[in-house]
Amino acid sequence: MAALLLQLLGLGVALAAAALLLVSIVAFITATKMPPCHQHEEEKFFLNAKGRKEALPSIWDSPTKQLSVVVPSYNEEKRLPVMMDEALNYLEKRQKHDPTFTYEVIVVDDGSEDQTSKVALKYCQKYGSDKVRVITLVQNRGKGGAVRMGVFSSRGEKILMADADGATKFPDVEKLEKGLSDLQPWPRSYFRTLLMYGFHFLVWFLCVKGIRDTQCGFKLLTREAAARTFSSLHIERWAFDVELLYIAQFLQIPIAEVAVNWTEIEGSKLVPFWSWLQMGKDLLFIRLRYLMGAWRLEQTRKRS
Numbered sequence: 001m002a003a004l005l006l007q008l009l010g011l012g013v014a015l016a017a018a019a020l021l022l023v024s025i026v027a028f029i030t031a032t033k034m035p036p037c038h039q040h041e042e043e044k045f046f047l048n049a050k051g052r053k054e055a056l057p058s059i060w061d062s063p064t065k066q067l068s069v070v071v072p073s074y075n076e077e078k079r080l081p082v083m084m085d086e087a088l089n090y091l092e093k094r095q096k097h098d099p100t101f102t103y104e105v106i107v108v109d110d111g112s113e114d115q116t117s118k119v120a121l122k123y124c125q126k127y128g129s130d131k132v133r134v135i136t137l138v139q140n141r142g143k144g145g146a147v148r149m150g151v152f153s154s155r156g157e158k159i160l161m162a163d164a165d166g167a168t169k170f171p172d173v174e175k176l177e178k179g180l181s182d183l184q185p186w187p188r189s190y191f192r193t194l195l196m197y198g199f200h201f202l203v204w205f206l207c208v209k210g211i212r213d214t215q216c217g218f219k220l221l222t223r224e225a226a227a228r229t230f231s232s233l234h235i236e237r238w239a240f241d242v243e244l245l246y247i248a249q250f251l252q253i254p255i256a257e258v259a260v261n262w263t264e265i266e267g268s269k270l271v272p273f274w275s276w277l278q279m280g281k282d283l284l285f286i287r288l289r290y291l292m293g294a295w296r297l298e299q300t301r302k303r304s
Contacts (some may be wrong), residue, residue: 003236005061006173014055021302040138040253043136043138046129046133047121047124047134048123056153057155059151059152059153059154059223059226061155065102065104065154065156065157065194066157067102067104067158068103068104068105068106068154069091069103070159071083071105071107071108071150073108073109073257074112074146075113075175076114077112078144079165080116080119080120081165083105083164083166083170084105084123086170087162087170088127088131091131103131104130104131104132104134106135106153107164109134109135110140111138111139120134135149135153140235142240144240144241145240147161148240151221151230158177158221158222159226160173160220160221161218163222165170175220175258178218178258182256183254183255183256225248229244229248234289236294240285241279248295267270
């Protein structure tokens with residue numbers, strides 16, 4: 001009986017090793033190079049308040065705003081106004097209180113099939129294209145791809161990612177700014193966590209250590225950190241947040257996790273089972289591809 005159990009155990013280990021080897025081979029073979037930030041001709045411009053085309057800036061330019069807010073939006077004509085009203089109300093009050101404060105909101109319409117761009121353009125007409133800009137992508141790239149396009153067209157010293165559903169209360173950006181200012185400049189420290197309640201085991205085990213909620217859509221980055229991390233990003237869909245943090249930790253960019261007010265908003269694009277299955281696959285492949293050298297990161301990434 002004991003011999004039979006040992007044989008079964010050995011067979012199980014062999015099958016598990018074979019499965020891991022097969023998955024590793026598939027991950028390596030299917031690993032694509034870092035997707036270029038390709039822009040269709042229509043995506044190189046935005047419409048100003050008068051409906052005229054203007055060329056988009058680049059993240060490699062010197063910053064001219066204190067804060068850029070990048071809002072990835074896919075079929076968000078109903079939920080976007082609530083978020084925009086709250087965000088702009090806060091930003092305008094802050095600017096009125098402190099005239100030196102400057103900002104921009106960049107809505108990236110990720111190939112929507114509804115009136116997302118038209119809804120966003122109404123805010124551009126109301127507040128002016130210096131404060132609100134709309135980038136309409138020719139085709140859907142995924143949330144990570146949309147954020148990347150917005151980040152690369154931003155003008156802010158700090159860049160905030162904010163979901164279009166308005167689940168996070170916008171004034172909490174001040175908590176993120178406080179957390180960001182408390183961090184030590186890299187490479188003197190790896191990262192610092194302000195509030196930590198536990199780990200998501202799969203993310204912790206495979207990719208990112210020390211972050212409780214990697215998928216929060218409310219992230220604030222310095223301009224330099226955004227340029228360095230998004231320039232190395234491969235994943236353009238749901239799991240892009242995890243790779244973004246993985247890259248940041250590899251580059252020894254300090255990270256702080258700050259508690260913010262969050263409310264569940266109906267209309268999520270995530271399909272519970274299939275979305276998490278896809279993310280689980282992406283997490284495994286992220287780890288394997290970096291581990292096997294299919295994807296590589298450099299400690300010092302120079303601008304080409």
